[in-house]
Amino acid sequence: MNLPNMLTMLRFILIPVYVFIFAAGHMITAFFIMVAAGLTDILDGYLARRNNQVTNLGSMLDPLADKTMMITVILSLLFTGLISWSAGAAIFIRDLGMIIGSAFFHFRGKKTVPANWMGKLTTVLYYVAIMFIFFELSYATAYLWAVIIFSFITSFIYIFLFVALNREEKLGKVE
Numbered sequence: 291m292n293l294p295n296m297l298t299m300l301r302f303i304l305i306p307v308y309v310f311i312f313a314a315g316h317m318i319t320a321f322f323i324m325v326a327a328g329l330t331d332i333l334d335g336y337l338a339r340r341n342n343q344v345t346n347l348g349s350m351l352d353p354l355a356d357k358t359m360m361i362t363v364i365l366s367l368l369f370t371g372l373i374s375w376s377a378g379a380a381i382f383i384r385d386l387g388m389i390i391g392s393a394f395f396h397f398r399g400k401k402t403v404p405a406n407w408m409g410k411l412t413t414v415l416y417y418v419a420i421m422f423i424f425f426e427l428s429y430a431t432a433y434l435w436a437v438i439i440f441s442f443i444t445s446f447i448y449i450f451l452f453v454a455l456n457r458e459e460k461l462g463k464v465e
Contacts (some may be wrong), residue, residue, distance in 0.1 A: 292343045297334035301327045301355040305362050313364045319422040320366075327359050328417055349433055353392070356413070357385055363420060372423050373434065380438045401455050408444045415440060 304327045312320035338344045359434065361382070368378040397400055415437040422430035 292338075292341075292342050292345065292348075294334040294338035294341075295345060295348045295351065297330045297337070298348060298351045298355050301330050301359060302351075304330075305359055307358070308362060309366065317424055324359065324363055324420065325417070327355075328413075331373065332354055350396075354389070357389055360416065361385060367420070367423055372426075374386045375433070377431070377434055377438060381441075384438075384441055388445060388448075397454070400452075402452065408447060412437070412441045 304323055308320055308323045308327070312322055334348070338348055364378055364381050365374070367373045368375065392402060419430065419434040419437045422433055423427070
């Protein structure tokens with residue numbers, strides 16, 4: 291258990307803290323807990339790469355912590371009516387598809403595509419959209435839908451890269 295993995299575990303701990311604070315009606319505090327979780331994500335990735343502490347455990351838990359926090363935040367916004375059911379459904383379809391697909395192919399021994407700048411940008415854009423929603427800005431819903439569309443585009447790019455990566459692997463074994 292290294293420091294980057296401990297920071298990832300901290301993100302899992304922040305999820306029920308976020309829920310409790312949000313449910314108590316402290317929206318801005320809940321928002322900053324979500325931001326703190328996002329910052330630990332950036333920090334743990336940086337430390338893991340800088341200190342050569344990238345582990346299989348961290349590689350699996352890190353995106354799970356991110357997705358779990360994001361799903362929790364989206365659910366809280368959904369159940370309080372701050373985002374529409376259609377936006378929530380679109381986000382869940384994409385995220386659950388990514389989680390299930392990644393796990394399925396990981397356990398079948400397929401190579402997975404590491405996060406790239408488009409995936410990281412998608413995450414940042416979601417955080418900005420959520421900030422707009424928390425602060426009830428008039429353009430928050432339109433911006434959220436733009437991010438949802440962008441996230442589906444990045445997912446299709448990941449699928450294309452995944453297929454290409456595993457096709458190369460398969461061809462390399464045949465030759």
